[in-house]
Amino acid sequence: MRLPKERHDGGIGVKNIEVVCEMHQHLDDLRQGFAPGTNRRNARRRGGTDGASQCSEGPPMKPELPVRRAILERRTYEAPAEGRSGKMRLDFNENTAGCSPAVRHALAKLTAKQLAMYPEYQAATRRLARHFRVRPEELMLANGGDDALRVFFDTFVDADSSILISEPTFPMYRYYGEIYGAHIFALRYGPEMEFPLEGVLAALRKKPRVLFIANPNNPTGTQLRQKEVWKILQAATHTAVVLDEAYSDFSGVTVVPWIWKYPQLFVARTFSKTAGLAALRLGAVIACKESLALLRRAMPPFPVNVAALVAAQAAVDDRATMQRYVRSVKRLRAWLTVELKKLGVKAYPSTGNFLLANFGPEGPALFRTLEKQGILLRERSREIAPGFVRITIGTPTEMHRLLKIIRKEWKPPA
Numbered sequence: 001m002r003l004p005k006e007r008h009d010g011g012i013g014v015k016n017i018e019v020v021c022e023m024h025q026h027l028d029d030l031r032q033g034f035a036p037g038t039n040r041r042n043a044r045r046r047g048g049t050d051g052a053s054q055c056s057e058g059p060p061m062k063p064e065l066p067v068r069r070a071i072l073e074r075r076t077y078e079a080p081a082e083g084r085s086g087k088m089r090l091d092f093n094e095n096t097a098g099c100s101p102a103v104r105h106a107l108a109k110l111t112a113k114q115l116a117m118y119p120e121y122q123a124a125t126r127r128l129a130r131h132f133r134v135r136p137e138e139l140m141l142a143n144g145g146d147d148a149l150r151v152f153f154d155t156f157v158d159a160d161s162s163i164l165i166s167e168p169t170f171p172m173y174r175y176y177g178e179i180y181g182a183h184i185f186a187l188r189y190g191p192e193m194e195f196p197l198e199g200v201l202a203a204l205r206k207k208p209r210v211l212f213i214a215n216p217n218n219p220t221g222t223q224l225r226q227k228e229v230w231k232i233l234q235a236a237t238h239t240a241v242v243l244d245e246a247y248s249d250f251s252g253v254t255v256v257p258w259i260w261k262y263p264q265l266f267v268a269r270t271f272s273k274t275a276g277l278a279a280l281r282l283g284a285v286i287a288c289k290e291s292l293a294l295l296r297r298a299m300p301p302f303p304v305n306v307a308a309l310v311a312a313q314a315a316v317d318d319r320a321t322m323q324r325y326v327r328s329v330k331r332l333r334a335w336l337t338v339e340l341k342k343l344g345v346k347a348y349p350s351t352g353n354f355l356l357a358n359f360g361p362e363g364p365a366l367f368r369t370l371e372k373q374g375i376l377l378r379e380r381s382r383e384i385a386p387g388f389v390r391i392t393i394g395t396p397t398e399m400h401r402l403l404k405i406i407r408k409e410w411k412p413p414a
């Protein structure tokens with residue numbers, strides 16, 4: 001099959017191929033004496049020929065699929081998440097302690113009938129809106145934080161329009177930008193991981209469609225001051241500002257109440273971190289009712305599954321478990337920062353459930369050794385500089401084991 005660079009009018013799309021097959025099938029039905037709509041499965045059991053095999057007779061077609069240029073120009077995203085079970089997974093900022101037991105009980109109570117029906121959203125949205133202290137019409141649920149981010153592209157980004165990001169940051173902003181064929185204005189965090197505020201304010205004058213800021217930022221762990229957010233919002237007169245608060249429970253700072261003053265502000269949240277529901281894929285966008293109504297137009301009717309809804313409600317009902325986890329992360333984050341410093345390793349101050357550390361040029365060898373021993377960290381050598389790594393704050397047992405092995409294997413430069 002040839003993949004043309006651009007759409008050829010004479011080419012035949014996937015849709016058309018299906019239509020052609022359908023037409024063949026229909027003609028064959030008539031030839032064989034089937035009335036349209038006759039149950040062909042019975043005919044197959046009697047040894048009859050079904051429409052699908054009729055379609056597949058003859059040499060394969062050689063259609064030209066009209067693939068978008070932006071897709072041709074990128075590679076498939078290889079999710080680096082396979083083969084991790086049984087290892088110490090400190091690479092994806094998951095809640096390695098696991099979710100509340102109340103979640104599993106709630107999931108076990110799901111009935112066969114509930115699973116057979118399309119999900120209803122109102123009750124869960126009301127409960128989760130209460131958790132975020134907003135009204136239900138100010139909360140939109142999505143199939144994970146990743147999916148919540150995609151909706152901004154569907155809503156605001158035409159091919160050739162621009163988005164603004166500051167790197168290093170969560171790679172999905174760039175990823176979607178590339179898929180949608182957007183121009184990506186990418187500023188850089190400073191050498192001490194300072195947010196490039198002046199650059200962002202200047203770039204906003206060019207009216208990018210969307211500005212994405214992870215706050216706290218992944219992987220730097222840095223957090224914007226409220227004054228900085230305020231300046232950005234004042235400057236963003238023609239830009240949707242997405243503050244991605246995937247880790248805000250660990251910083252204790254949120255700008256959710258600002259949605260009532262700033263219609264251009266959208267706060268993205270996830271249930272993958274504090275609530276420990278990464279496998280169930282539940283994310284959310286919080287914004288003023290009118291702005292959120294625009295995003296809703298870009299959503300499919302059933303974006304979130306019933307298990308995620310049930311689980312999220314049980315998780316927020318058990319606030320104590322989430323609070324315990326957040327307290328543990330903060331304590332271990334401070335402890336690990338100090339212990340790494342004792343080894344001469346710089347760890348940047350973090351407000352997330354992870355630390356960014358710089359092991360220098362010897363770092364990559366250490367990370368390979370740790371990997372061989374089943375300890376997965378997220379190396380950021382390519383995005384930042386050789387030896388940078390992001391370490392998820394896990395359970396106390398995991399953190400002590402990690403440090404023990406680092407102490408044993410780490411050979412600081414002489």
Ligand SMILES: Cc1ncc(COP(=O)(O)O)c(C=O)c1O
Nearest residue numbers: 144145146170214218246270272
């Ligand atoms: C900054 C940030 N935003 C969003 C997400 C997406 O989370 P999820 O798709 O699991 O909800 C992540 C995940 O690591 C993240 O780091």
